[in-house]
Amino acid sequence: MNPEERHIFSVLVENRFGVLARVAGLFSGRGFNIDSLNVAETHDESISHITLVTHGDAQIIDQIYQHLNRLIDVIEVTDLSTAGTHVERELVLIKVATDDPQKRTEILQVAEVFRGRVIDMKPASLVLEITGDEGKLKAAIDIFNTYGILELARTGKIAMLRGSEK
Amino acid sequence: MELSGAQILVDGLKREGVEYIFGVNGGAAMPIFDALYGETEIKLIPMRHEQGASHAADGYARATGKVGVALATSGPGATNLVTGIATAYMDSIPMVAITGQVFTHYIGSDAFQECDVIGVTRPICKHSYLIKSSDEIADVVAEAFHIAKTGKPGPVIIDIAKDAQNNEALFQYPETVDIRSYKPQVHGEPAQIDKAAALIKEAKRPMIYAGGGVVLANASEELRQLTLNTQIPITVTLMGLGAFPETHPLAMEMPGMHGSCCANYAFTDSDLIIAVGARFDDRVTGDLSKFAPNAKKIHIDIDASCIGKNVPVDVPIVGDAKNVLTELNKQVRTADIDPWRDQIQEWKQKYPFEYEQKSDIVMPQFVIEKIYEHYSDAIVVADVGQHQMWAAQYFKFTEPRQWLNSGGLGTMGFSLPAALGAQLGCPDKTVVNINGDGSYIMTIQELVPAVTMKLPLKIFIINNMYLGMVRQWQELFHGKRYSAVDYHDNPDFALLAQAFGATGLRVEHPEDVEPALQKAKGITDGPVVIDFIVDEEENVFPMVPAGAGLGDVIRGLS
Numbered sequence: 001m002n003p004e005e006r007h008i009f010s011v012l013v014e015n016r017f018g019v020l021a022r023v024a025g026l027f028s029g030r031g032f033n034i035d036s037l038n039v040a041e042t043h044d045e046s047i048s049h050i051t052l053v054t055h056g057d058a059q060i061i062d063q064i065y066q067h068l069n070r071l072i073d074v075i076e077v078t079d080l081s082t083a084g085t086h087v088e089r090e091l092v093l094i095k096v097a098t099d100d101p102q103k104r105t106e107i108l109q110v111a112e113v114f115r116g117r118v119i120d121m122k123p124a125s126l127v128l129e130i131t132g133d134e135g136k137l138k139a140a141i142d143i144f145n146t147y148g149i150l151e152l153a154r155t156g157k158i159a160m161l162r163g164s165e166k
Numbered sequence: 167m168e169l170s171g172a173q174i175l176v177d178g179l180k181r182e183g184v185e186y187i188f189g190v191n192g193g194a195a196m197p198i199f200d201a202l203y204g205e206t207e208i209k210l211i212p213m214r215h216e217q218g219a220s221h222a223a224d225g226y227a228r229a230t231g232k233v234g235v236a237l238a239t240s241g242p243g244a245t246n247l248v249t250g251i252a253t254a255y256m257d258s259i260p261m262v263a264i265t266g267q268v269f270t271h272y273i274g275s276d277a278f279q280e281c282d283v284i285g286v287t288r289p290i291c292k293h294s295y296l297i298k299s300s301d302e303i304a305d306v307v308a309e310a311f312h313i314a315k316t317g318k319p320g321p322v323i324i325d326i327a328k329d330a331q332n333n334e335a336l337f338q339y340p341e342t343v344d345i346r347s348y349k350p351q352v353h354g355e356p357a358q359i360d361k362a363a364a365l366i367k368e369a370k371r372p373m374i375y376a377g378g379g380v381v382l383a384n385a386s387e388e389l390r391q392l393t394l395n396t397q398i399p400i401t402v403t404l405m406g407l408g409a410f411p412e413t414h415p416l417a418m419e420m421p422g423m424h425g426s427c428c429a430n431y432a433f434t435d436s437d438l439i440i441a442v443g444a445r446f447d448d449r450v451t452g453d454l455s456k457f458a459p460n461a462k463k464i465h466i467d468i469d470a471s472c473i474g475k476n477v478p479v480d481v482p483i484v485g486d487a488k489n490v491l492t493e494l495n496k497q498v499r500t501a502d503i504d505p506w507r508d509q510i511q512e513w514k515q516k517y518p519f520e521y522e523q524k525s526d527i528v529m530p531q532f533v534i535e536k537i538y539e540h541y542s543d544a545i546v547v548a549d550v551g552q553h554q555m556w557a558a559q560y561f562k563f564t565e566p567r568q569w570l571n572s573g574g575l576g577t578m579g580f581s582l583p584a585a586l587g588a589q590l591g592c593p594d595k596t597v598v599n600i601n602g603d604g605s606y607i608m609t610i611q612e613l614v615p616a617v618t619m620k621l622p623l624k625i626f627i628i629n630n631m632y633l634g635m636v637r638q639w640q641e642l643f644h645g646k647r648y649s650a651v652d653y654h655d656n657p658d659f660a661l662l663a664q665a666f667g668a669t670g671l672r673v674e675h676p677e678d679v680e681p682a683l684q685k686a687k688g689i690t691d692g693p694v695v696i697d698f699i700v701d702e703e704e705n706v707f708p709m710v711p712a713g714a715g716l717g718d719v720i721r722g723l724s
Contacts, residue, residue, distance in 0.1 A: 014347055018296070022288060025289055029289045069471075070469070070471050072347060072348050073293075074347055075346060
């Protein structure tokens with residue numbers, strides 16, 4: 001068995017009805033893994049950008065690349081993990097319980113450490129927005145777990161190559 | 167001028183040169199069928215089941231190289247097309263399947279005969295379109311045909327809501343199609359072709375392994391040039407039969423599970439495999455860990471995702487087989503490999519396809535040999551099963567598009583409707599349908615349009631009263647536990663043919679094979695069905711058991 005690697009694919013697709021289903025169906029149909037998936041319109045409204053995190057051995061990763069390219073609605077596929085250095089970010093919303101007012105101050109201090117922003121505050125909870133890479137988000141989630149996370153949502157990774165590399 | 171969406175569709179199909187549409191009418195497609203009523207440029211062929219329509223369109227496409235067109239209504243009409251679409255997809259056949267869809271305001275409401283056909287067919291088509299507005303139709307038709315026939319061909323689905331068929335729009339057919347996200351790579355990288363030529367020069371035991379892609383790319387001539395220029399032995403897969411004449415001394419015949427020992431031994435001993443439009447299918451390679459252990463591999467394919475999928479490749483060349491071979495042919499000359507050629511000849515002579523002739527019972531292989539004697543120039547359309555393998559082994563194909571079969575999906579029921587489509591596409595050729603008793607009855611209803619159109623199809627049933635290939639596996643691997651394969655309750659196919667209005671003959675003795683075939687030859691005003699009652703428990707050999715290596719081929723049971 002060859003070693004498995006995580007790869008981040010940046011995929012530009014036609015911003016059209018059903019394209020996401022084609023991409024997702026390709027993965028489910030061929031038994032490839034999706035670790036995270038983010039899709040949204042770009043500055044050109046006819047094009048959507050998909051950031052897809054997957055893992056597999058070199059042969060599987062090559063197959064994923066080829067099969068993505070083969071979809072008619074796919075304009076361009078870049079394997080960011082091999083194409084050069086890239087930047088990546090993910091955003092997480094965490095609703096933390098704050099029934100104890102003293103705990104609230106502590107939570108806000110911890111949020112500060114992670115450069116989190118408070119985007120909603122209620123007597124018994126608050127919602128934090130934190131952005132970062134995988135490691136930072138994991139650290140933040142681990143800490144806030146000790147205070148009691150009521151709800152959590154994350155965007156999935158978004159990524160692109162650095163400036164001069166495209 | 168404003169035209170109805172249905173009329174725009176028909177006019178678009180004319181612009182694409184469509185001659186035939188194979189269809190079954192129904193509610194959500196009625197405006198399209200209405201627009202085809204009285205149409206002379208495009209002939210509408212009413213089939214008896216939508217599966218038949220998709221296989222007929224497929225057979226037409228395989229025989230002619232043009233895009234086949236099937237048409238059905240929504241819901242069950244569309245789902246009945248599915249097997250034919252999947253069959254075409256697996257063998258990369260250019261096809262456009264048009265389905266009616268419920269009115270746009272009903273879509274998603276579980277309306278009568280509503281089915282998400284785009285969702286159902288997503289993994290089995292090259293591309294698909296849902297049309298909700300008449301003004302989209304012209305562009306979509308042009309794109310669909312472009313996608314179906316270029317690059318690696320395949321089926322494209324156009325699902326059209328009924329209101330889009332009814333509403334009017336301006337007919338403006340695009341002169342050219344440019345899809346920014348779809349640019350098939352048709353020219354091989356010159357550096358890769360150089361590398362391939364260098365490997366060919368060095369090889370001591372090279373072989374050419376050609377597949378259906380050669381036929382699809384119309385690259386048979388270039389393949390012949392490569393083989394003749396280099397004098398390298400060649401094996402052609404089930405999907406490619408006819409791309410190189412099986413009668414030529416360099417031809418090792420078909421490889422794989424029921425292929426020739428020669429081709430399989432050659433793979434095992436070869437030091438260079440030149441794969442052209444073939445995809446290292448599991449039925450060809452056997453156990454991958456034992457496949458061609460000593461060989462470097464050159465792989466020429468239009469589909470980059472096919473290269474390296476099953477077998478690691480040393481020189482990948484993405485491109486159209488015709489273009490790549492044309493370039494490669496400029497660089498190669500006769501290979502200095504006499505000992506290897508001698509070895510191949512020895513295997514060929516030692517291990518031909520062979521069977522034991524019996525005096526009192528008709529042997530299936532004997533029937534195929536006799537069919538070959540009478541119809542060596544015919545288009546042969548086989549179904550799926552033992553008879554398909556015997557036909558592939560004992561009929562010696564010499565021309566591309568002479569042999570049509572469902573190699574990838576292995577669809578039983580494919581052949582009769584496909585033969586009908588092939589006969590319409592090639593009216594000057596004799597079309598022979600070699601069928602099994604199990605597969606024939608799966609789409610027997612398409613004998614109706616064949617009789618109506620007086621198509622001179624030669625339908626030869628190799629009838630062993632079993633689902634023979636499954637029975638063979640049960641005999642060899644399941645302790646002769648013949649579960650659900652006993653077809654001794656088959657109807658009398660000769661009588662049944664007569665009930666359909668065709669000629670029906672039954673052959674039970676070896677000496678009657680020849681006269682029956684003679685008689686069939688004389689019948690030109692409609693289909694003739696010959697029911698050949700053959701040895702019930704004859705097996706297909708050689709056989710590489712599933713999971714074994716090609717070197718472990720069983721040559722026969724004796």
